[in-house]
Amino acid sequence: MKALADLxxxxxxxxxGSLSAAARLLDLSPAVASAALRRLETELDVQLFVRSTRSLRLTTEGERFLSHATEALQLLDEGRQALHGDRAELRGELRISAPSDLGRSALLSWLDTFQQQHPRLLLRLQLTDRVADVHRQSIDIALRYGPPPESSLVALPLAPDNRRVLVAAPAYLQRHGAPASPKDLQGHNCLRFLLSDELHTHWRFTAPDGSDCRIEAQGDRVCDDAEAVRRWALAGAGIAYKSWLDVADDVAAGRLSVLCPDWRGEPTPLHLVSPGRRMLSPAVQRLRSFLQARCAAVPPPPSHGPAREIVR
Structure with missing residues (x-):
């Protein structure tokens, strides 16, 4: 197993980017780590790193070998877990990308519980509202709203019925009242969102009679971080058009109210996105089942008007 440890x-x-940092992570002394790296280079008959007193960087050969080494370690971890099926202890590393608001409002606490159940699993979480490139080695899976950006990706549903809702804080509604329908949003301050440098100003709804409605949202605030938009809404700065999963806890606690509940917002199904089924390791499969159960436990959006009661 020494060769595996060297790998x-x-x-x-x-x-x-540092041998000493890697040694600390693996609980090795610097001398042992340095000897292991030299041993691997001798075995491969190549130099993997260019070393100087201040830096360490991969050689061309090292960059070429890194993807193979990473995949080999992942396959070995999967093989170890497959020996014991669902009872196997999850080990290794799972690198996840997720939207900022979902990550902070729900996913952080969900992953705490998941990691308590699997303490030998290392989680690396990247919170970003930019579309993550799951083909890169730095990400194993991504949680994303809507369809995957590339047809070559595998998208597994986590919350297929999730949709957007209009929300505002009680303080905002006390000052400005609640719109009777989305058509009244032109008289309100709408908190808008940038996704991959594209400004989302067209808010779409399905009316109670089944007809489609599209509103051109206007307001004095725009941000490329969905969590910032949610915080503006909580502070009473305006009306936000948010994924229900992002604001369900705020609505349940009374910090936000759902507006125009009889008008259905546009669908925003949540998917677990992977570069291919080869990447669906036991850890990914168990995480998917865990997140599906958590999403299913979130109560659906209200279908009648609690927000209207606020302004009576």
Whole structure:
């Protein structure tokens, strides 16, 4: 197993950009780590890193070998877990990308519970509202609203019935009243969102009679971070058009109210996105089942008007 340990050290060193940092992560002394790296280079008959007193960087050969080493370690972890089926202890590393608001409002606490159940699993979470490139080695899976950006990706549903809702804080509604329908939003301050440098101003709804309605949202605030838009809404700065999963806890606690509940917002199904079924390791499969159960436990949006009661 010494060769496997050397391979793990190489991958950790490449990720950290530092042999000493990788040694600390793997609980090795600097001398042992340095000897292991030299041993691997001798075995491969190549130089993997260019070393100087201040920096460490991969050689061309090291960059070429890194993807193979990473995949080999992942396959070995999967094989170890497959020996014991669902009873196997999850190990290794799982790198996840998720939207900022979902991550902070729900996913952080969900992952805390998941990691308590699997303490040997290392989670690396990246919160971003930019579409993550799951083909890169730095990400195993991504949680994303809507269809995947590329047809080559595998998208597994987590919350297929999720949709957007209009929300505002009680303080805003006390000052400005609640719109009777989305058509009245032109008289309100709408908190808008940038996604991959595209401004989302067209808010779409389905009317109670089944007809489609599209509103041109206007307001004095725009941000590319969905969490910032949610915080503006909580502070009473205006009306937001949010994924229900992002604001369900705020609505349940009374911090936000759902507006125009009889008008259905546009669908925003949540998917677990992977570069291919080869990447659906036991850890990914168990995480998917766990997140599906958590999403299913979130109560659906209200279908009648609690927001109207606020302004009576």
């Amino acid at each position: 793990r050290l190489f991958v950790r060193t490449a990720e950290a």
